[in-house]
Amino acid sequence: MESLRDCDEGEESTESTESLQLIKQAVEGSGGGKFMAKAIFRALQGNWVLxxxxxxxxxxxxxxxLVGTARFDPRRPTAEGFAAEYLYVEDGDFKTDTGMQFRATRxxxxxxxxxxxKLSVWFVKTDNETVDYLFHELKMICPHPADGEESSSIPAHGVDEHDPRQPVPPKDRxxxxxxxxxxxxxxxxxxxxxxxxxxxVPKWSVGYHVRGPHKDYWIGSVFTR
Incomplete structure (x- = not known):
């Protein structure tokens, strides 16, 4: 007789497969070219060293x-207006400059x-799954070609560097x-x-300054495969 655990694992596997298919359809759809936020979103899936x-x-x-791991788990979109969604989970060991050490998750x-x-990042409620409210939305900046470099991906007349709807960049850009x-x-x-x-995208990073009446610090995170 099939156990409850087997049923749960089967449902999780099916949902994961369906979610991956939704993401594939979203980022590899037949309409139009590949947009940058799409390409980046697709590349984030899976496990990273943090x-x-x-x-x-x-x-x-x-x-x-902090040294640890991060992963982007695909799941069904939990709100209208979104084509795909990841639950981001990180886990690591944080060591202060004074020698204290503890486990940290986010x-x-x-x-x-x-x-x-559009690619956006949202806070999660205390149940560790439900979306709470918007953290921020990424504003893409188009890179310029290096001196002497010609690229069919960037029109000769130039581009709006803040227009996210740009083609996938040349290799190593x-x-x-x-x-x-x-x-x-x-x-x-x-x-x-x-x-x-x-x-x-074998490597990416995010850094930000936090400033306020009682806060003044910089956080830099590097993610590699």
Whole structure:
């Protein structure tokens, strides 16, 4: 007789397969060309090695470093208007500059919307799964070709560097993105870099300054395969 555990595992496997198919359809659909947020969203899926550095300018918030893992788990979109969604889960060991060490975890939800080609990051409620509210939405910055470089991906007349609807960049090009988040009196200013190798992203990073009446620190995270 099939056990309840077997049923649960089968349902999880089916949902994971269906979610992957939804993402594949969203980022490889037949309509139009490949947009940058689509390409980046697709490349995030799976497991990453995470290295993070925190530099604080105030004594009440510790400086230190974290080494751990992060993963982007595909799941069905949990709100209308989004074509695909990941639950982001990170886990690692944080060590302060003063020698204290403890386990640290964090969760977000990453969403992709076809309308406007938008990638956004959302906070998660205490149940570790349900979306709470918007953290920030990435604003893509189109890279310029290197001196002497010609690229069919970038029109000769130039592009709007803030237009996210640009083709996938040439091999080994770095795309950047910025954003902003205001939390009461505290500001967060994320800056992303995605290092493309063909259509894959083997390395990416995000760093942001946090400033407020009682906060002044910088967080830099590097993700590698």
């Amino acid at each position: 290295n993070r550095t925190i530099k604080s300018n105030i004594s009440t918030y510790p400086s230190g470093s 969760r977000y939800v990453y969403r992709y919307a076809e309308a406007g080609d 770095i795309w950047k993105a910025t954003s902003h988040h205001l939390c009461i009196d505290d500001t967060y200013d994320p800056e992303y870099e995605f290092a493309f190798r063909d259509v894959e």
